Amino acid sequence: MMSQYLSDIEIARNASLKPIQEVAHAIGLSEESLEVYGKYKAKLSHETIDELASKEDGKLILVTSINPTPAGEGKSTVTVGLGDAFKQLGKNVVIALREPSLGPVMGIKGGACGGGYAQVVPMEDINLHFTGDLHAISAANNTLASLIDNHIQQGNTLEIDPRKILWKRAVDINDRALRNVIIGLGGKANGVPREEHFEITAASEMMAIFCLSKDLEDLKQRISKIVVAYNIHDEPVTVKDLGVEGALTVLLKDAIKPNLVQTLEHTPAIVHGGPFANIAHGCNSIIATRTALKLADYVVTEAGFGADLGAEKFLDIKCQVGGIEPSAVVIVATIRALKMHGGVAKKELSLNNPEALRKGFANLRKHVETIKQYQLPFVISLNHFVGDHEEEINEFIRLCESENMPFAMTKVWEKGGQGGVELAHQLLSVIHQAEEEEKVNFQPIYSLSDSIEEKLTKICENVYGANGVELSTQAKKQLKKIEEAGWSNFPVCIAKTQYSLSDDPSKLGRPEDFTISIRELKPLVGAGFVVAYAGQMLTMPGLPKKPAALNIDIDENGYVKGLF
Incomplete structure (x- = not known):
């Protein structure tokens, strides 16, 4: 049955999954390498990651996109489908993704497991509590907040100025009412009254530290350096000054281990860490990406939102911090989204409009120029929607060919890995050509020594x-x-x-x-x-008028519906 007749969650539920031990075995991991969470999820142990350190890295492919629109681009779907396509071509491949945040899941964007026949599964678990990583990050974040207030209550030997506390509490849901609150009310026994602020867990510094740490010891060192406040002398106060870096690291000791799952086509996927890309750095954990590179010849990963946000932060922050170099980039676009960038209203997207497509193509062109500045080979993925008009598709192809932009049509939402084979072939070609001509010379936009x-x-x-x-x-x-x-x-x-x-x-x-x-x-x-x-970016989003939570339900048999 075609995916237009089934929802994402129905497709995922009807899938036949392999035991996670079999998925692990396909990439050379033994059962002893895993810490199993049920039948289809597992964490990779610290010992396993250490043992992989001496192996040669595979090739890393970054999937990014044009600026997102309400029409949808399908970047995660293309990422998953491309991984499945490489597997269909007989390549040793691992997908590396971020973990979803409950904010978008219950809000407006939905989950982050792909869609149609290009999904990571079990999608219900991954989109909800998964292995508890985001809860652990929230717990570490809020434990630190509690310890700061307790230090002030118990004598404040560090002379923290309550007006200059930088550390915010966090919760993994959109809740605008928590942006600005007053705590410590009710008398002396309840602490010092002060203004407090919450941010969503995915935008917190604890999440950023989690994703940029190279190992457990690096995690502890980074936590110790957190500046939580300034004292009455206007000097920074750190977690190390509080003496609690060990306790906070203990709360993350299991979460820091990357999670192994699979796609609908049983391609291994490491899903770990989940910072937003608009208000945070938008990349999965360095540990996850590095581990994937040791396990596979090809790793397909994504960075949030368009190339101006996720890809820039991936290439300028994550790559420079983690010593990672991508081999190629995929830039995802859709006819619908390009028409919106060309001025078409969402309700009119079904109408044939090559002129708006030509105008909106300028957005894609800029992202192509950006990736070229990093001196990386690229392929444009035209993510096909059922309602795309043939004239518009032909116009898109003409524009790409006239500007010498390599491209491929992808139909992974509808056809799974088979719908991404053309894109996989194109990537193999541009990677091979770049290596043959020695044109891969990855260069960040700025140097860390710049001001x-x-x-x-x-x-x-x-x-x-x-x-x-x-x-x-x-x-x-x-x-x-x-x-x-x-x-x-x-x-x-x-x-x-x-x-x-x-x-x-x-x-x-x-x-x-x-x-x-x-x-x-x-x-x-x-x-x-x-x-x-x-601009006016907030670190705590709000829910929309009609949040996705209104459509999520569970029946008497425990079956969840409405997730997407």
């Missing part, structure tokens, strides 16, 4: 296409403090709307003559990067 302003300017001008960057008075003061503290060598992570190349979500396509406004700079010393907040 913070230089890094921001290079991203804004080269990746976004802005005329420049403008720092608010507050950001300028914060920059001076960052420089004085010796944190200028950190990468930068720009928190920006995902919908536009600019910091204005209404400017679709390829906006011109704009400046990126940075209102705040926040050093995350444990994570090892500086967050630059552009």
Whole structure:
């Protein structure tokens, strides 16, 4: 039966899964390598990861996309389908993905397991609590918050200024009511009253640390460096000063082990870590990616949202921190999304409109230019939708060919791995050609030795296409403090709307003559990067008027429905 007659969750439930031990065995892992969570999920032990360290790395393929629209792009679906396509071609492949956050699952975006016949499974488990990693991260985050307030209550020997506490509490759900709250009410026994702020777990520094740590010891060291507050002398106070880095690391000792699952076609998939890409760095864990590279000849991974956000942060932050070099990039686009970038309203997307497609193609063109700046080979994936018009498809092909952009039609939502074989062949071709001509010379947009302003300017001008960057008075003061503290060598992570190349979500396509406004700079010393907040980005999203939770239910037999 074709996928248009079944929902994602119905397709996943009807699938025949292999025991996770069989999936592991296919990539050379023994049963002793696994810490099993039921029949179809397992974690890889620290010992297994250590044993793999001496193996040669496979080739890494990064999947990114144009700026997202309500029409949908299907980046995760293409990532999963491409992995299945490599497997169909007889390649040793592992997929590496982020873990879903309950915020989007219960909100508007839905899960992060792919869709149709290109899914990682068991999708119900992965989209909900999975192996508990995000809960462990939330627990570590909030334990630290509790310890800070307790230290102040019990005498405050570190002289923490309650007005200068930086650490926020976290919860893995969209809850706008928690953005700004008052805690410590009810008298002396309940603590010192102060303003507090929550952020979603996926945007927290604890999540960033989790995903950028190379091993358990690195995790502990990064946690110890977290600046939680400033004291009354305006000096930073760290987790090490509190003496609790060991306790916080203990809470993450199991979560830090990567999770192994499978696709509908039994391709191994490592799903681990889940930072957002608009308000965080948008990549799965370094441990997961490195482990996958040791286990497979080809690793297919994704980074959140468009190439201006996820791919930029993957290439400039994750790759520089983790010593990782991709072999090629896939840029996902759809006819529908390109027409929206060309000015078409969502309700009119079903109409044939090659002119809007041509106009919206400018957004894809900019992302291609960006990937070229990193000196990486690429292939465009046209993710096919059932309602795409033949004239529009032909126009897309004509535009790609006229600009010498390698491309492939993908139909993985409908056909699974078979629908991604053309894309896999194209990637093998461009990777082989680049290696043969020695053209793979991966180069980040900026050097870590650049100043913070230089890094921001290079991203804004080269990746976004802005005329420049403008720092608010507050950001300028914060920059001076960052420089004085010796944190200028950190990468930068720009928190920006995902919908536009600019910091204005209404400017679709390829906006011109704009400046990126940075209102705040926040050093995350444990994570090892500086967050630059552009526009009105919030670290705690809100739920929409009609959240996805309204459609999620469970029957008397325990079957979940409405997840997507």
